[in-house]
Each structure stands twice: as structure tokens, then as C-alpha cells.
Amino acid sequence: MTNQNNKYTKARFFKCALQVNASGYIKYRGQQQTLTEDDYNQQLLNTALEAGVEVIGMADHGSINGFEKIRDLFNQHNIVVFPGFEVASSEKIHFVCLFEESTFSDLIKMHLGALGVDIHHPEAPVQKSALDIINYVNDKDGFIFAAHSTNDDGVLKRRMNHVWQQNGLLAAQIPGSVEDLRHAQDVLYYRAFKNRDEAYHREREMAAINAADIAKPEDIKNEDASCLIKMTKPCFASFKQAFLDSGSRVRLNSDKPQNYASAIERVRFIGGYLDGVDIEFSEHLNAVIGGRGTGKSTLLECIRFAFDLQPFGKAAQAQHDAILKNNLGNEKGMVEVKVRSAAMHGRHFTISRKYGNQPAVVDENDSISPYHPKDLLPGIELYGQNEIYEMTRDEQSRNQLIKRFLEGEHERFDAAIAKVLVRLKDNRESIKSALSQKADIEEEVERLPKLQEQAKQFQALGIHEKLEIIPKLEKEKQLNGRTNEEVERVKEALDTLKDSLPDIVFLSDASLEGLPHADLLKQQREILESLLTSLTQTLVPLEQLVSKTSAELLHFQQQLIEKINSEEQQLENAFKDIPASQGKTGRKIGAEYQSLLKKIEQIRPKKAALQSREAQLNELYSQRKKLLLELDQQTSARASAMQKSVKSLTRKLEQKVRLSLNSEGNRQVLVDALSNCNLEGVGVKRLAWVIDGEFSPANLAATIRQGAAELTISFGISDTVVRALCRLPEHKLLMLEELVIPDTMAIELNVTHGEQDAVFRSIEDLSTGQQCTAVLHLLLLDNQDPLILDQPEDNLDNAFIAERIVAELRRAKLNRQFLFATHNANIPVFGDAEWIGVLSVEDNKGLIKPEQQGAIDMPEVQKLAADILEGGKSAFNQRREKYGFN
Template identity: 65%
Template sequence: MRDINKVNEKTYTKARFFKCALQVNPAGYIKYRGQQQTISEDDYNQQLLEAALEAGIEIIGLADHGSVDAVDKLRRLFMEHGIVVFPGFEIASSEKIHFVCLFDENKSSQELERVLGSLRLLDPQDGICPSRLSAEQLIDEVEQQDGFIFAAHCTNDNGVLKIGQMNHVWQHKELRAAQIPGPIEDLRGVESDFYRKVFLNKDPNYRREHPIAAINAADVSKPEEIKADGASCLIKMTKPCFVSFKQAFKDPESRVRLNSDKPENYSSALERVYFVGGYLDGVDIEFSDHLNALIGGRGTGKSTLIECIRFALDLQPFGTAAKKQHDDVVKANLGVERGRVELMVRSAAMHGRRFKISRKYGDQPVVLDEGGNVSPYRPRDLLPRIELFGQNEIYEMTHDPQSRHQLVERFLESDHAAYDDVIANVLHRLKENSDSVIKALQQKNEIEEDVERLPKLQDQAKQFRELGLDEKLKVIPKLEKEKQLSSRSSEEVSRLQEAIDTLQDSLPDTAFLSDAALEALPHADLLRSQRSALDGLTVKAQEVLKHLTEAQQQTSAQLIHLQESLQALIAAEELTLENAFKDIPASQGKTGRQIGAEYQSLLRQIENIKPKQTLLQSRQAHIEELYRLRKKLLFELSEATSARASAMQRSVKRLIKRLGKKVHLKLKNEGDRQPLLTFLVDCRLESVGPKRLSWVTDGDFSPAALAERIRLGEDALRETDWGISPLVISALCHLPERKLLEMETLALPDIMEIELNVTHGTQEPLFRKIDELSTGQQCTAVLHLLLLDNHDPLILDQPEDNLDNAFIAERIVTELRNAKLARQFLFATHNANIPVFGDAEWIGVLTVEDRKGHILPEHQGAIDLPNIQHLTADILEGGEVAFNQRREKYGFN
């Protein structure tokens, strides 16, 4: 007979859930129910096969009552269609407790007969063949025969929980599974909640060292019954074989599921990585959607593989040292041969679509869709929340407060993010306001300089008037006024021309409603009508613009004519003045012409400055209005930052609940005062160094409050309790306004304090700040955060480097076993606790041959494969406790 383990052997490189119907009866079984079989055995087998294929059944347990006659024919048929058959039988103990016994898929019918003989069967009674052995003896004997035994229909008649005082049977360590008709929660309230409490291991009389596995394996006596949810369950294995099947029940919490328990997986995943060229040339890995562990001896290339994945995803390492290490690794392993890394990813952000990411050394990554077309997306668009940390990178992160804060913020609910755009908009308007204030102040200063000259110029003019020149030259200011008014007319016409040009550029553009754009749209006619309406508006607007342009041109021509006439008259008046200058008596060594020219220039300056007095008032009013607007904007900024801080605090509280008693967080809004200190140091205050500014870090005032006090003057600063020395007060009050405007919008980052519970087990939690922790404890706190819910993968290179084995076994592995159901993890590790206790679905063993890294197909799989077991034990590190637990759990040395 063919060995099922040799069929498609190379395809089994990772563990997954197989759908198993474990109590399937052959055609002859129906007679035990007092019914007559109406179809032949061959027809029954064929119909059963078709129903099993339709239901997605991959493994069946064949369990006739005390008979194995039908095994060979049914097994042969099912095996030909890729369904594995574990042959066996149903049997009752001397207490009439029913059990199903299953055996290796390759066990012959003759061997099964001998097993039946060893169970000391009596003659059939009541439709079954009971054994002379007690339930405990029966369990021991099946285990001795390398079989697997589970309690059948344990909550019904002849079930181990239905028959009283059988808790010693339930507690037998080799009884690892019991069958119930549906989910455990369906047992709530039945028999005073007895059954549910027993299965949850909460009944003290039935308490086991390890909880029993609940399975659905209802009797299948008719082909269509195999389709029912209660007829099958899910068992995780690398290969569909009996060895893996049995070992699954040694870790049922991870490997045994009811159909109703398996969660839908909406997470992203790295499905495959393939290397072309370089150290890992030809390495081709299909990852599990759950926990993946890359192992191997030191120097085999675990970190190389992780860094090459980082390279393909274009992810930047944290810190200078990590960046250099990454660049060196990638260059050394891909650079010489211009190697390429290919990743197949499934993206939760893109609703489960699959993409191929390809990156050659020296090039940027290229993203292809499932059709092979170049996609506009970047790798980060596909996996926006992926986390990848190399060796010691987490340790480096723990020493940077802002990085810790950013890490925590990634796991907060996004309520606070709604205020980010509001804050950014207000800051943008404040920047525009600052620019306007600075410009207005500069203009005011320029005008003030001219206006301050006016009294002096007027006094000089008075001296000229005392010479009797006022009456003769009184027309000069009037001529200057006429020149100003005439120039203003030209400006008014120019503004209208600018408005016409702007309107011309703003006419509707209907290119977006072209026939090509509307092709095949269901309501294209209505969109064409919209295009026609816009085209009509354009025509009417163009007519108006035409009339406006003509009127503007006519007016401009008319003004030119009138201005030329006025200029001619002014020129004549000025010529008359020139002639009048010679009649002015000489004085102080100056001719009359010189005196007249000076007086004319003086009057021109006075007339040019006089309007600036009004303009100065206008500028002052404009500045006051800008400051009123600024005050309103600063209030808006305060409101938005306050609302964001409140939302952040609520999110932090929710995150703390998710972290349980492992990690505690304290958020101090705007608690980082270093930016304000740096700002003042950069201002280079006279005789003031960083030490004299220590009051900044000790205070809790805002930068805007400090700027306001500085504007109010030294007395206002002295009135505060901020502890500012007189020398610093004086220096602050000499800051220019542009620095105060800048200070008002200075953002102070939040401070996120991370505290780790340093106690274990049920001890009262004791939280310590991350800065007070050891290196391993600091990394532990961050790792707890990284294990929080996330749809994108978490990839870590040797996280155990800064963690102790006890912590990994007691905390991290427990979280991994739960989190991996809804998230993909990839760890490069030499610690046995992660792949073994975490029950990794894929373990890949890196080896080196001819100076190249390899992961052979036979070196991939889960811990249920003997080869992987031995490689794991040989390669991985771990304490005595870890190896003892592994030996007990998996039965190998």
C-alpha cells in the first residue's frame, strides 16, 4: 500500500488547519441502528467521498463498531482523491463508556484486527461490542498500541460525563479529547452548567493538569451527514499524517479548533520570499499567515534574510548604527551579484489584494499587481503598519523618548488625529499672520521715518516763506497734488485689467467632461447636459469680458489723452515758475534760481509726505487688526491642542486596558519643554547661557504665555513665579518682535511615560518607569506594545538578545499564541521558547553549503515533524526547564 507521507512530501512546509471528520462509519454501520442499508458498499463509499470533497474534508477517522472489515476499500478510494484515512473503530469499556480509537493511516487491516484482539472484546450486546477492559485500561492499551483514543458523544448516553463518578477517567492524562455536538458555549446552563465548566477545566472534581480538547466528531452514518458542522473539526498539522495528528492534541489550545472557533483572518501577510543572486540565491520560502520562526546556527544568515526583506520593503532602520549595519549587510549579500529580492504580499489595507514587490540591489522597489502590471503603490502603502526591527534595534529605541512616544501613538485609536489637520491649518494661518505682521511693521517703520522728517521740512519751508516766496510759489504744492491724482487714475485702470485677466483664467474648463471621460457611464446624458450648461456660462462670460475689455481700453486711451493734456499744462506752469525764479532776490550766496529750486524741491517732499500721515494711521489700524486676528488664531490653536490632548488621554486609557497589567502608560501633554529651551538658547540672549534658563524646563507655562509677558515688559515678568533672574528678564525684553511671534507658535511635544509591571504571575502589579529598568526590561515593555493588535506583520531579529528566557516563556509566548491567530509574525531566533512554546506554524532551518545560505524543503515545517523536532533541539538555545518541557510536550529527547 502507498505510504501517504510520501505523497506530495515537498508541499508540506508549514502547519495549517486540516478539516477532519473523526467518526465516519462504513456502509454496514447502519444495521446497528436497526436500519437496512439500501445502497451497495461501493455506492455508499462513492457518495461519502463526494460529500467529503464538497465539505472540504481532508482527513477522516473511520470508526465502525468493533469492526475493521470496511477499512481497506474505503481507504484506497479516499486516498486516491487526496483524503487521508485514519482507520479505527468505536468501542465501549466495561463501564459501557464509548470511545473512538484511531490509528496510523498506514496500519493494515490485519494489524487492526490484532489491536481489536488485544482489547478483549465480549460478544455484541445492544448493538455494540464492549470490552472486558475498564475505561482506564482501554486508554492505556490504545496508547500502548500507538493509537489515539477520544471520548465519544461524552454528554449523551454512554458518554464519560453522562455516566456518574467517572472523573478519574476524565482526568486520565492520555485521554486528550472528548466529542461534543457543537460549540462549548452551547453547553451553557445544561446540567447546571456542569458540562461547560468541565470542558473549561473549572470544575474542581474534574480538574486536569492540562485541559482536554473539545472536538466535533458526530457519528456519520449517511454520506450527507459529513457536511454538518458538528461532524468535523479543525486540526493543525504540517502534514496530514497520524504522527502530526497525535501531537496536535498535546497542544490543543494552539492546534485544535471547532469549525465555529476558527476566526476569519483579515490581516496582511508576507506570503512568499524569493532570492535571485547573492548569498541566499535560490532560497524560496512560503511563510505561514501566523507564527514563523527562522532558526539556524550562528552565522548562517538569519539576520541577512531579515535585512533583505527590509530592503525589499524599503523600510528604514532606527538609528545610525542600525542603518549602517543594514546597508553593510545588504551590500555584502546582494551588492556583488546585483541580487534581487521578490516578495509576495497580501495587503489588508488593499482589502486582501495580492502584490509582488521586487527590488534589485541599486534600484528602487517595484510593486506589481496580480496581473503583473506595475502598480503606483509603494511597499509602505501595502503594509502601512508593518513593524520590523533588527538586532538591538528595540534596545536603541527604548533610549529615545520621542521614538517611544511615536511607537505608542501608533497603537492609539485615531480620535486625536482628527485635530491634526485643524492644528496644521491654524499654524499655517498663524505663519501667514506672522509674515503680515512683520511686513506691516516694516512698512510702518519706513513711513514713520518719513513722517518724523515732516516737522523739520515744514520748518525749512517756513524760512523760505519769510523771504516772501510763498505767494510767488504757492502753485507748486497744487501741481504736485495734481500729479499724484493723475497717477492714481492710471492705477485704478490697471487694477481693473488685472481683474479681467483673473476672470479670464477662471472661466469654466469642461475638459473633465469630455466624451472620452463620459464613455460607458450610466448617466452620461445628464453629465453632457452639465457640460452644455458650463459651456453656456463660458460664452456669456466671454461676452461680458469682451465688453469690459473694450471699455477698459477706451477709458485707458481717454485717460492717456487727458493725462497728456494735464502734463502739458503742468509743464507750462513749471516753465512759468522757472522764469519767476530769476526775480527772486539772491540770498546767503545763492541765486534766486537756486533758492526757488530748493523751495520747489522742499514743497514737493512735504506734499509727498503729508498723505503718509493718514497712511501711518491706516497702517497702525491694520497692525492692530492683525494682532486681534492673531489673538483669535492663538485661541483656536489652544482649543484644538486642548481637544487633541483630551482625545489622546482617552485613547491612552483604552490602550492601558488592552495592555492589562503588563504595561502602564502615563501621557503628559506638551510635557517636553526642550524645544522652548533650545529656542531661547538659539536666540543668543546677551550674557545668558543654558544654565540661566533652567527655569524653562521646571515651569509649566506655554511659549505663548511667555511671549505675552515679554511684550508687557520687565515688570510683568518680575510678577511671575517662574524664577527668572533680573539679568535674563532684561535680555528677554530685548527680543525682537519676530522672535516673539515665532515663540508663540512653538509646539511642545507630549511625553509618554512607559511603565512595566516587574512582578510575575498573580503577584500584585508593581510598575516601574522605563528609564529605571534594566535593558531587558526596557525591551520587554516595548515588545508588549509591538504585540498589540495590528493587521500588518511583526518581524523581529533575535528579540531574545535583550530578554531572559523566563520572561519569553511566561509572557511573550502566551501573547504570541493568542495574537498569531489574527496577525503574522516572523522571528529570527536561537531561543527555543519562541518556536516551540509559541507552536510556530513554520520553522525554517538555515544552513550553509559552498558559502551560500539554504533552507531545504525538508528543513521547513512545524514542530510536529520529527526532523524539525531534532533540528530544533540541536540548534536552538534554551535552559533546562525549556528542554524538559519540550521533551514532555512533544515526546522527544
């Protein structure tokens, strides 16, 4: 299927000028005609093309003269012409009557005769009443609208409410917008069009159109000379049908919204079950229909595949994988999706993905783009069958969905909280390291008294005087090594400085070329170059000085080592003079004493290191208190911002869904954290007190540090739990302090229908269909990117679809694209889908024929929609009769 062969596959707005007069109208107005008929027609065509008019209605007073020449000329330029005329009723109310585009002039003249138009005075009122004219035109399959309804000869100005209420009258002309009528001299006009005046109340609201008289060619460019009618193909049948759903299909030029949203513009398949299918979607509401097994889900899952979107839940993932493998994988098929991206300021991209490969993105210049598909449409939502239902059953997923629609400052606080948590984690690791080092030092320092006692025993042997130099030599070794450390620290500082020297490559001539103020940046480069030169020159003597120092120190260090070695050699000789004792030779006793003194001298300085570690820990804990305070401040500010955001979102939901936030309400997270600590003898049931409490994790950690008595007093918990908590190591308490308890969100759905007072019920107490309806209301909120749903009606309450969801769709589709695969007539028909595609199967391949796509105004689409969605005309009529509907 190729769309090049078929221009009309989706509904759009066509600009229509519905009260165009032929050249003879100037004479009727009593003015001098300076153009020939052909010149007039050519100028009219030129201005129509310039104004973008694609449909015109002929509406001379009581005349059809000149119509066929205009039709022949305009048809050559694809402008559709409806023949017709303007007529005044016996009450002097003016109407415009239009007929099918292929109607001949002679038949129009017959209609004029039947209405009693005087060919000599075509502007004069006829003898037939307004109601007679309305009924006649409708009986002849024409279309009639009230001309200039607020003027002297208009239905409103003449207070003809019984004419206004006539079912066969579907539209009335006004000079500007309906809102302009609010300030008109007669407020009735506004109330009548808004259907708020009891005397003028209609079952179907009157469509307001702009169709001012085209008295001369230039008039067709005036805003009040045309209006917008949505049709798949511009023809009289679609034109008439548009007024049966004017709320969706009839717009004034001033009312047409500008759409800046993203859109999936085209999907094309190469290989696989849908090989050759090539669809151009509407940027508004699209619906894929078809019998079961024709490939509706396949189409949507292939779009998901192209965007690399992950299904929600294991079941959805398994179904997605199976669909792709069976329908795309066997032939290693490819999906190609053309998109317009709001995130990229309306730029166009093409996403291509072959089965088994990653997606590739190409921009409008046919260059490979670095963007991922999700970067182009970051807010795209796609849910397969039952995915929404699965989401409603998962509280965390519901909350994540709601957060996507929240607007406010809470995201700023989220970022700040994340930064504080990173700093707290770094602080925790520092404390953990410092505690470990302190424990190691403490272990060694605790050995010192025992070693000193052992030394006294050796001294009792009278060898202390002989070997008193040993600790002195050990200290000299330590001091000798320390000089090297000092020089190495200076070397490291110089290396750091060298690595930090200014890099001026970023200000190269190539980088500055073409910049408007390059001269100023060049001056900055010169200053940096001067700094670089000066520092480089300064570093040379510094490095030389350090090298010289190292060399000088080395001389004296070597001398010291030689002397220490000499002293130790003399010690070896002194060991010989030590008397034997307890079976040990003097040499062995001396060696043991030497080793013992070395150990004592190595440990002795660690007493000072222990004090340093304790000071370090005190500083780390002090920093931690500040960080925990900052965390409290940020989480409190975030909670306040979140409350405001949730209230704002609830207002947007307009009494359909109500949301309420319980800040830090998900205390199960704290229970899980404690359970993961493997508390001895403490199961989940013994942690029920955590759920009911209002204390923070940091407060719990602080109380645990205070001991068992304080835990019992503060929380009233059992001895088993107290003992288990008191055995928690410090690093677990630190992790506990950093725990941020998530919020919980209460979702309530208004379960009433129609105009009844709202009754809200919690999502936990709703039926499956009502739960899904609540979530769908959220999904229909403003979003620049498309929403794609596969058979949403499967899990929706049917009454809610008709009364709520369809109404939401009709509003939201003006500024957002929707694509549904559906079996429910309410969505494409009452939602007035701009594109309906009927999937069918031929030779085991899915296809959408050109004539089987478009809006509901296309005869073939109408028939197939009735067959597929309603079970056919007979079944539909039987149901209507059984319901008692006329």
C-alpha cells in the first residue's frame, strides 16, 4: 500500500468559502461591473488559491447563473464547488442552500422554481416559510444554513426561535467568533449559540460558521468569508456529515488551534507479516480496527520495537517478544517510523530498526543522528493489552506515572536531595575507613603496656645500659625516612601544578573563526599565554631546587644509615657479653630485646595517631550532622512543593480523579531496610511498630546509639528487638540515617455518571475497569508526545468510555496525537477519529487498503466500521430496537 496513489486517507480541515457570488452579483448590488465574466472568475480563482480556499459554495440571490463556468475553472485546480443559491423566506429570513458538487444547473433552477423564486426579482422573499424551505432542501439532499443570522434579515435578529430550533437547520452564519457575540448589543445571540437560552434550546447545538458574501474577488481573503470543515475527501457527503458532529469538525478560522505537539507521521514495514504496509497517520486521533488476528497488536508492538520502549511487566514483555518474533523475526523485517519531534523544535527524523538490531535515527538531511528514539519523543506512552491493568495493581508504578505529570519545583529538590545523599555516602565511607583505621591503631596501642612490661624483664637482666641505644637508633631510622616523605610531597605538588597549567587550545584561531567578538577572546588568550609562560619559567628553578635538595639529603641520609649500621654491628658484639639465662645465649637474649624495643618505638608514636583519628572522626560526625540537617531541609521543602504540585494536578483532572499525597508515607521501605539487616530473632511481624510510627530513620539510628534503655522508652518494643537493634554495627546505622522514605499517593475516582454530584472511591476499592479508567484519565492529560493504546476498552468500564474518555479524547486530540487499536465503536466514531485504518488479511499478510482508511465520512470505512465494531447494520438496528431507541 502506497499513500502516493491516494491523496485522501485521513481527515483534515479544509478551508471553505460558502457564500461565493458570480460576476453578476456586482450588478445586483447596483455597482458598475468593470470585469468580464472570465476575468472575474480568474481573479476569484487566484485570490481563492492565495487564501488557501479548497471548497466554495455558490450563493447568488435566487440565481445559479455563471456556476458551471466557475466549477469547470476551479475543478482544474482541485477546488470543489457546491452549486447553490441564497433565498429569503416569507418571514424575510435569509438562507443559503447548497447541493452536491455534480448537480447540474438545470436541477438547481428546478429547486429555485419549486421554492417560488421570481427570476425577475430573485432577491425578493418567496411565499414559502422558513420551515418549508428548510424541509424542502433537506428532502432534496441539500444543505441549508441561516445566512448572516445576527443581521436584520437573520433568524436571530428576527427572533424566530421556532426556526432556530428546527432540526434540519444545522448551521448559522455570524460575522466573527462566538465569543465576540458575548459583547454584542443583544446577549441573546451568544446564549443561543451556547445553547443556554430555554426558548432557543436545541438537542444538537447550532454550528457557527463564517461565510460572508463574496461581492468581489478580494473578499474571499477576509477571515469572516470562510470557515474550516474537517473531511477526509472534500465532497458534499463528507461536508454534510461534518455538521452532524460540528463540535469536532466545524471551526472558525479564529478558533483553529495551533498544534506544536510531536507526531508519528508515517510507519512503513519492509518484510514480515505487515510487509508493504505504509501508513500516514493524522496528528490527532487515529484508530486501527479489524477482526481478531488481523494484526492490530502487531502494528503497535512494532512501533514499540522501533522506539525501543520496554513493556510493563513480565507478561507484557513475553507477549511483545512473541509478536515480534512471529511477525517480524521470521523474515528479519524492518520497521521505519517518521516522526516530528516537539522536543527538537519540530524537526523531522526517521527511525529505522531491523529485527535483531538496535534502532538507527536519521535526520532530515539524511545524516545519522546521535539521538536515541526516546530523545525525540521523551513523553511517548505506549501500552499493550492489559498493561494499564497491570500498572494499576502496582502502587509504585502508579506513583511513578503520577509524578510524570506533576509540575513544580519538586524536581529541583529531588536533584538537591540526590546531591546530599551522595555527600552522605562519601561521609559514611570516610567514617567507616576512619573507624577501621582507629580500630587497627587501638589494637596495636593496647599491646604497648604488655610490651613495656616484657622490656622491664629484660632490663632486670642488667642489659638495659648496654642496649639503651637501640630505641634511639630506631627513632633515627623513622626520622631519616620522614625527610624523604617531605620532599616527595613537594614533588607531588609541583606535578599537580604542571597538570593544572592553562590549556589555551580552546581559544585557537580555528575555534574563534567567524565569532562576532573574536578580538576580545584573543586578548584573553594572550593573558592566559602570559600566565602559562610565567608559570612554566617559574617551575624550572623549583624543580631544580627540589632535585638539588634530594641530592643533598641523600648524602646525609646515606651517612646516617652507615652510622646506624655500624652501631648495630657494635650491638652484635655487645650481645656476646650478655650472660646466658634460662637456656638462652646472650646473643639470643640481646636479639629478642632489640626486637622488643623496636616494636615499642614503632607503636609509641601511634598514641598520637590515635588522638588524630579521634579528632578526624569527631569532625566527620560533625559534618554528617550538617548534612543530615540539610537533608531534612531539602526533603521538607520537596514535600511542600509536591503538595502544591499534586493539588494543581488534581485541579486539572476536573473532578474526574482526586489525588492526595502522604509525604514520606511509604514506611514499608524502612521495614525492608531493617529486615535486610538480618536482625537476630526479629521477623517482619515484630517490625509492625515501624509502620505505625512517625519517627525518621535518622531518629531511630540516634536512639539505637543511646542504648537499650532509651530504645525501650522511646518505642516500647520487646527485649528481643532491642537486643537485635543494639547489635547493629555503626556502618548499618549510618546507612539507616541516609534512608529517604518515599511518598505515597492516594488515587480516587469519581464513580458517578453525567451531572450527578461527585462521589470519589479509592482505587483499591474500584473494579478493574474503574481502576484502568482512573489511570487513563492521567494518561490523557496534556503531553506533547503521542499516546498509543492497544484495545483500552478491554479493561475499561463501557459507560466511562462513552461519557468520560471519549469527551477527553475530543478535547485532547486538538493538541496531541493518539493511536488506538480498538474493537469499541465509541472511540473512533464518537471520538471522531481523523484516521481509521481497517486491517485485513490476504495470503497470510496484513494490509490496509487505500480505500479502507480515512475518517468515518468515507463510505467504505463507514461500512467496515459498522461491520467490525457493531456487528453490521442488522445487529446494530436490533440492539437499537431492544433498547427502545428511535
